[in-house]
Amino acid sequence: MRGLFRDIYNNAFEFVRTFGSFQLFFLRLIRHSPRMVLRRPGLVIKQVYNTGALSLVIIMVCGFFVGGVLGLQGYANLARFNAEDSVGTVVALALIKELGPVITALLFAGRAGTALSSEIGLMKATDQLSAMEMMAVNPVRRVLVPRFLGGVISMPFLVAIFTCTGLFGAHVVSVDLLSVDVGAFWQQMQLSVDIDDIREGVIKSIVFGIVASLLAVWEGYNAVPTAEGVGRATTRTVVITAISVLILDFMITAVML
């Protein structure tokens, strides 16, 4: 019995400690960020390419099909009320406010987050980070900050591209295949989508971008430097990012409503 309590106490203590060091890690990245952007923009651009431009294919394909399925479902269910014309509204609001940021963040965790954490974890396992420290190069500044910034910068763009391909997919499905009137599709959308809705989506995409890249970098940096440890860190990146993104999504929506 006493052993159980001690375990719970130790685990809770460990959790708080990890959480605290996570915050400090975030502050460290933020503190080094402006200098990296100004002094070594090349490194940041390289990471924008790695996390953003290389994720384009998956983002666009998924966006197209998510929009398409929204168009299909929206059409099929709105047709029961003879309200097929509102399908544009339904698709646009769903994509801009919710699905765009959330699904992009989940895909980002799967495509770019895992790449980041396994790369950093492997650098640690093969003592590259220690070697940098030996040469008086700060690995946090040289390796982690550009990767973190690359993710933060690419995320809002990825979300916008996802949303637009989604709208395109919905347009293809509902207007071209199911013959919803093209004028009604766009006009109904424009009547009900407000600039506030887009602001909500953009705020979400910025927050998710920070969270997803921060978690990926953090997990990689704190990976146990073995083959197994790197694998576990990669898994944890996806799991924790998915959980935090969905919880944060609920909280942001509750606040913005």
Next chain:
Amino acid sequence: MQQTRSVEIGTGLFVLLGMSALFFMTTQTTGGEKFSASETFEVEASFENVGSLKPRAPVSMSGVTIGRVTGVSFDPVTLEAKVRLIIDSQYDQIPDDSDASILTAGLLGSQYIGLQAGGSETYLEQGSEIYFTQSAIVLENLIGKFLVNSGSGGDE
């Protein structure tokens, strides 16, 4: 060097694509009845009941949006709702005895203010008030009236 170049080109294309997507979202999916004019004048109108009229609702004349509602408040002295609206300055020849009514766009659409031109020789200007107003139609009142009418009709 070749590799850096392709990275730079890829990143540039990616960011351009992202920006144009953002631009497309903000301009093409929103809007509709957006009203923007650099010079406007403000007028007031009192309504018995404004229904669910909200700030930023359009003000239209003959179906064309010429302004928007900037504020809806309750006047404790006259016990009526006071609506402030701004109208584009280029429409400076609206007769001041024009009639303002609160209408609904479509069956379930949002409410807006429709102006019906009067015949006066003086025009609306900054600070003037629209005297002839017609309240929003509240569905419950309408049903109530209908029920009363059909009830009395049945007695005869």
